[in-house]
Amino acid sequence: xxxxxxxxxxxxxxxxxxxxxxxxxxxxxxxxxxxxxxxxxxxxxxxxxxxxxxxxxxxxxxxxxxxxxxxxxxxxxxxxxxxxxxxxxxxxxxxxxxxxxxxxxxxxxxxxxxx
Amino acid sequence: xxxxxxxxxxxxxxxxxxxxxxxxxxxxxxxxxxxxxxxxxxxxxxxxxxxxxxxxxxxxxxxxxxxxxxxxxxxxxxxxxxxxxxxxxxxxxxxxxxxxxxxxxxxxxxxxxxx
Numbered sequence: 001x002x003x004x005x006x007x008x009x010x011x012x013x014x015x016x017x018x019x020x021x022x023x024x025x026x027x028x029x030x031x032x033x034x035x036x037x038x039x040x041x042x043x044x045x046x047x048x049x050x051x052x053x054x055x056x057x058x059x060x061x062x063x064x065x066x067x068x069x070x071x072x073x074x075x076x077x078x079x080x081x082x083x084x085x086x087x088x089x090x091x092x093x094x095x096x097x098x099x100x101x102x103x104x105x106x107x108x109x110x111x112x113x114x115x
Numbered sequence: 116x117x118x119x120x121x122x123x124x125x126x127x128x129x130x131x132x133x134x135x136x137x138x139x140x141x142x143x144x145x146x147x148x149x150x151x152x153x154x155x156x157x158x159x160x161x162x163x164x165x166x167x168x169x170x171x172x173x174x175x176x177x178x179x180x181x182x183x184x185x186x187x188x189x190x191x192x193x194x195x196x197x198x199x200x201x202x203x204x205x206x207x208x209x210x211x212x213x214x215x216x217x218x219x220x221x222x223x224x225x226x227x228x229x230x
Binding site: 033035040041043044045105108109 | 123
């Protein structure tokens with residue numbers, strides 16, 4: 001597609017529920033990144049995919065968070081047993097390859113609210 | 116010590132003035148540096164990147180890099196009310212295993228340009 005697409009744009013869920021957030025990167029971009037942004041903070045790195053594999057998942061806060069990219073294109077971030085502290089904007093970004101060369105293109109984000 | 120530090124602001128400047136935004140980083144191995152602009156409720160948008168020591172100009176924006184001091188800045192000349200936003204500094208961090216980079220963001224500086 002022309003840009004990075006994220007769905008849903010907003011998600012409200014109850015504490016303890018499971019959620020999935022989807023990211024469709026720019027066509028042909030092999031590198032895909034997930035970030036989380038809390039109010040008043042900069043984006044916080046979560047995980048990086050190069051192709052289908054997670055090259056760096058060091059930013060995932062705990063084992064309730066998991067992400068996949070089975071065909072090297074669309075990625076899904078999965079959060080189990082959501083907690084109120086998970087409330088944030090989840091941003092996805094893509095780049096042509098693993099280098100930061102010219103920076104990333106971000107999607108419009110998914111605002112997750114856990115009540 | 117945070118990897119990327121910015122003054123949170125707000126930085127308030129009158130219309131037509133020069134706005135100066137600053138950023139320091141801790142990883143001496145970082146090679147590329149980015150400035151993103153983020154309007155309230157929107158995702159970050161890349162406005163400048165710089166790799167070499169010195170200045171890089173693009174229209175009303177000038178990025179400055181001093182690797183010895185681990186310091187990056189962004190100057191906005193002839194500031195306009197439409198420049199009011201949060202400006203995020205991002206620095207590439209090279210993975211321990213090598214072969215790829217990821218961007219680490221500062222918390223951002225809020226700029227307010229008043230008429």
